[in-house]
Amino acid sequence: MTKIIIDGVEIEADPKQPLIRACHDNGVDVPMYCYHPGLSPVGSCRICQVEVKQGEMPPRIMVACKTPVAEGMIVDTRAPKAHAARRECLEFLLKNHPLDCPICDKAGECDLQDFAFAEGQGEGRSVEPRRKLDKRKSLGDVIVLDEERCILCSRCVRFFEDVTKKPQLTVSELGSRSTISTFMDRPLQGNYQGNLADVCPVGALTLKKFRFQARVWNLEKHFSTCGECSRGCSITVEILRRREVKRIRPRYNPDVNKWWMCDVGRFAFDRFNEEERIEGAAVRDAQGRLVETGVSDALAKAADILKVHPSPAIVASPWLTVEEGEVLLALAERAGVAAAFVAPPPNDLADDLLHTGDPCPNRRGLVELGLAAISAEEALERIGAGKSAILVGERVVELLGEEALEDLPAALRLIAFVRHPVHAPATNVCIGVPTAVERTGTWINVDGGRGPIAAARPAPPNVRPLTSTLAALAELIQRQEAPA
Amino acid sequence: MIPQVPTYLLDRCGLEDSHTLDVYRANGGYAALAKVLGGMDPAEVIEELKDSGLRGRGGAGFPTGLKWSFMPDPQKDRRARYLAVNADESEPGTCKDRVLMEKDPHGLIEGILIACYAMRVPVAYVYVRGEFRHPYNRVAAAIDEARKAGLVGENVLGKGFDCEIWMHKGAGAYICGEETGLMESLEGKRGHPRPKPPFPAGHGLWGMPTTVNNVETLFNVPFIVDRGASWYRTMGTDASPGNLLVGISGHVERPGVYEIPLGTAANRILEDWAGGVLNNHKLQAWFPGGSSTGLLPASLIGLAMDHDSLKAAGSMLGTGAMIMLDETACVVRAMEVISRFYDHESCGQCSQCREGTQWLHQIFRRMENGRGRMEDIDLLESLASGMAPAKTICALADAAAIPTHAVVKHFREELEAHVKAGCCPRKTARTPETVEAGA
Incomplete structure (x- = not known):
């Protein structure tokens, strides 16, 4: 030193x-x-x-x-x-900068704005016409370039050269005529384009998905961890009016993702904004319809089912946190069965930068707890073989396949801790769960690093955390066993 | 009548077929190389160069021997090493290297070979300005000729010295004449100058030790080696010895490239060599060494043309390209033209240069077109101060700022007259393109 x-x-x-x-x-x-x-x-x-x-x-x-x-x-x-x-x-x-801060998405987090405010002079001395260039030049599906706002810092050019090692952008032309462009105006490729909007110090490169969506000072920022692969990139979840997820951005973490994240993770927030969900619980009534009910009633119904049909097959989602996994294991122990989670096969998104190709963000954490990683086919086999089954966690239905669940025998008693109602005839109880932006917990990534996930917004009032509903079910089972 | 002064640089240029090996050899060519390879130690060559006091002819005037001594010892630093020859002659007004390359290419080759021997460099690149097709072909042909004669390539003159010379054509960018921009361009990249340090001697072409020398500088080397440093010091001044190629253009009777001892007064060059101002007009302004050195008033025409005298006057020797403007010329128009050049040629990396060169051009254009404001004059000065000195990666911003400072300092009344008159008071013929550009 x-x-x-x-x-x-x-x-x-x-x-x-x-x-x-x-x-x-x-x-x-x-x-x-x-x-x-x-x-x-x-x-x-x-x-x-x-x-x-x-x-x-x-x-x-x-x-x-x-x-x-x-x-x-x-x-x-x-x-x-x-x-x-x-x-x-x-x-x-600032001489050629359009000063269109009032309509610029970067305003509020713009380095040019901030430093000009801190050290610049109040008024420019230029009376010359400002440079007229393309205000909205598409650079592919993710990024749009405003050439007038660009200050030619070349960060975006170097991002592809230094980070992804596949150069795609360059400064073309000379001097005051310079612009950022791709070869022959071809669209940008790859899974890391979104980072350009982060490295751009001004509002020149913006995300198409975030364009004119929100003023950044209205966004509440919450530290969390990305759940799209087992890398578990540190992220910031940005929420508008305590409700809508507007943007996910990488958060500096020297051990995991440094300053970057992939586009798959960055844009995986639409599902958090879907309105449709179980706000509480639903049970199948005598007429065979799923009707809404309170969580306590639903849990009691589930406990009753488990009394008649013990030894349920327990299949969890790979998005379960370590904390939820622990409670689930306790429940499985109480029921005298093993618990497993669905681990989908690797997808083709793996690269040598961040994405691992393994869609299970907490595979390591759940396996270390003692949950077995099984394929969707095996999970369905286990469910179909028993008299009752418990499905736990968001997106577990998606992984097993709704149609496959529809095909399960109607005699099976299915208890589902899920976000959307499961309409399969076997479904007897549905209990709502919070999404990844509505709960706290920990995922353990592929290298054993702990990634905290934080509640960026409150879950609907009747949606209780999984740790609470699973623990309550375990206790109900115990109480039923006690007199015997 | 051109004064009789001792010359050497252009002596062979007037001969018939001066570009051929036979003529070159018949006039003492490659004797210096034979002398060097015949028993001079590389360090001795560098010492001779240092003693001679030769200063680089590319514009900055850095002592050549000293520059060569910056190259690391090849025993300790086993990396590849290069010589890059700057033949990108692109400073407005300059056309001296072109004469040497066209008329006496073997003189350049011999200089390259001796430089390579002194710095123990096995490979040299000649970076030729793209527009110089004829000079390029002449040098390329001369290299072929020299290679066939065993002067270039492996085992030069059978003395166990290897030296390969490659040619490279630029694409006509001014910035590629800046040494680090030239290296980037040679590497196949955009000609964006690199920040210094690291300096080329430690981290040059492809990150290897590199020396960049101007054509005229290298052309001086065989003469110094052949005739000795003390002979060299008989010409020029103590601090700037030797002769200089001065390309004089503009409003003069006999424009051309002349060989002149350094330290000769500019008015003598104008009167004696170039035959005075065209049509017996009065001199109004002049550039001593290319547009980057700034416009000086006629009252300073007595200045001696050497590095230190011009530096003391707030200008530079530059490339020795004198441009004369007579009383009919408009200095604002001249500034409009040269500021347009810098705006066009700025590489665009540094904020001050990219935006500043454009801004300066816009102001000069407005003034020339009669839309100037009084406050623009101080603004020009202030902008030039914001761009230079040494505020950017390379000296292009300085090259645009120096003439701006000079015109405000020496020709303020001209600028004010433009503003007051709302047009150019001289009413020199404006070309359709300036009118259009200003519209």
């Missing part, structure tokens, strides 16, 4: 990292556009100019992102000259 002084405070800095990193790691704010900690520095935007004094030389203005840390360096980020240099730089950056 190297000792340097930043704004009068002596700190220890990693000599392999650029000066800007030492500043940021020590809580000193230095603006940046072209620099991104996950990309190779190019030193082209020139906004991170700070004053550096080395040895006996007079202080010099240097770009912090391309200056290596050196022993004894004295850095002043607030020196008047450094401030003036950044201010000048901002004026140039």
